[in-house]
Amino acid sequence: METLLSPPGYGGSFCHYRYSLAMTTNATTHERESADADTVNAAVESLAAGDIGKAESLLSGVIANTPSEYVNCEENNEAISIKFWDQAEFVHYVMWHKQQGLANKGINWIGNAYPRAHYYMGFICVKRKQFDRAIAFLDRGQALEPTNPKFAVEKALALVHTGRKDEALALYDQVTEIGPHVSAHDLAVARRGRGFVLIEMDNFDGAETAFLSSLELEPNSEVALNELQYIHHLRQGGAATFTEAVPCAGPNISQCAACGSQFDKGVVVSVNGIPVGICRRCERKLTKKWWQFWR
Numbered sequence: 001m002e003t004l005l006s007p008p009g010y011g012g013s014f015c016h017y018r019y020s021l022a023m024t025t026n027a028t029t030h031e032r033e034s035a036d037a038d039t040v041n042a043a044v045e046s047l048a049a050g051d052i053g054k055a056e057s058l059l060s061g062v063i064a065n066t067p068s069e070y071v072n073c074e075e076n077n078e079a080i081s082i083k084f085w086d087q088a089e090f091v092h093y094v095m096w097h098k099q100q101g102l103a104n105k106g107i108n109w110i111g112n113a114y115p116r117a118h119y120y121m122g123f124i125c126v127k128r129k130q131f132d133r134a135i136a137f138l139d140r141g142q143a144l145e146p147t148n149p150k151f152a153v154e155k156a157l158a159l160v161h162t163g164r165k166d167e168a169l170a171l172y173d174q175v176t177e178i179g180p181h182v183s184a185h186d187l188a189v190a191r192r193g194r195g196f197v198l199i200e201m202d203n204f205d206g207a208e209t210a211f212l213s214s215l216e217l218e219p220n221s222e223v224a225l226n227e228l229q230y231i232h233h234l235r236q237g238g239a240a241t242f243t244e245a246v247p248c249a250g251p252n253i254s255q256c257a258a259c260g261s262q263f264d265k266g267v268v269v270s271v272n273g274i275p276v277g278i279c280r281r282c283e284r285k286l287t288k289k290w291w292q293f294w295r
Contacts, residue, residue: 029067030110033083036062037111043120056124062117063137070114072145079105083112083145092183115145122154131158147181149174149190156193160200169197188217192224204231 043058074081084090090109097107118141125134135158142151152171159168175182175190195210208231211224218224234240 032065033113034111036065036113036117040113040116040120043117047120047124052124052127055120059117059121059124062113063121066114066117066144070144072112072115072147075105079108081108081110083115084109085112085116085148085150088183088185089181093180096178096180112145115141115148115151117141118144119150119154122151122158126154126158126161129161131162134158149182149186153186153189153193156197160197165197165201169194169201172197184217188214188221188224191217192221192227195224195227199227199231199234204235207231 039058039062043055043062046052046055046058072083082093084093090107094107118137122134122138122141125131125137135155138151138155138158142148142155145151152174156168156171159165159171172190172194175187178184178187191210191214195207195214198204198207198210208228211227211231214224215221230241
């Protein structure tokens with residue numbers, strides 16, 4: 001199964017879209033979440049370094065601060081303020097609105113702590129094979145941020161491990177099209193997840209279709225290409241094995257931050273010291289140079 005570990009997000013401005021940590025009617029609440037978001041970033045760094053115990057301790061403290069009433073998006077006459085996870089999510093949201101002709105308001109990026117904390121705690125529980133505990137954290141995280149497909153994908157992984165394959169398949173099938181909160185990469189991951197489940201259900205034709213459709217979005221996905229070879233292996237009477245993709249522990253500059261596709265020709269810039277890649281196709285769609293976006 002495929003699980004993704006995203007690095008901490010960094011922000012900036014995109015044309016007239018502004019990066020903001022406290023564009024809100026309740027500054028104290030968002031200042032607290034901004035601080036907790038930094039703690040989640042530290043937890044993700046600990047996960048990337050293999051220190052799961054430290055990550056769990058940090059995430060537990062953040063989860064304890066989760067407010068009883070949580071709002072992930074605020075909007076007024078001038079701007080929309082959203083608690084994005086990382087710069088790739090922010091860039092996708094902005095570009096999607098621009099492509100839909102909806103770029104009539106500023107879009108502010110404010111710190112996201114509590115949904116992310118629940119997600120990464122669920123991620124840790126899956127790694128520890130505490131699947132029921134993982135599902136509980138992921139359900140709570142999804143309730144905080146219903147539009148984010150990452151919760152459904154990770155929960156589906158936990159369900160497969162507990163033998164609930166039909167339920168897992170239903171979750172992958174919920175991620176069906178690109179939208180403001182679903183990138184091409186999110187959709188490709190869901191299609192690959194569907195393929196994994198169908199292999200486990202001995203539905204090789206369906207699995208092959210799922211992986212091929214994921215390659216329409218990410219043509220160079222080694223995961224999909226390897227699984228297609230594995231399906232061929234099974235059809236030839238080969239022995240079944242269980243494979244799991246290794247999580248990504250850091251930023252991948254060969255993956256476009258705007259569309260999620262792999263590329264070998266484009267530009268790479270530094271955002272707060274973190275390398276960010278953008279493919280040639282997406283670069284041509286934009287109206288300003290990259291160094292202007294992230295001031």
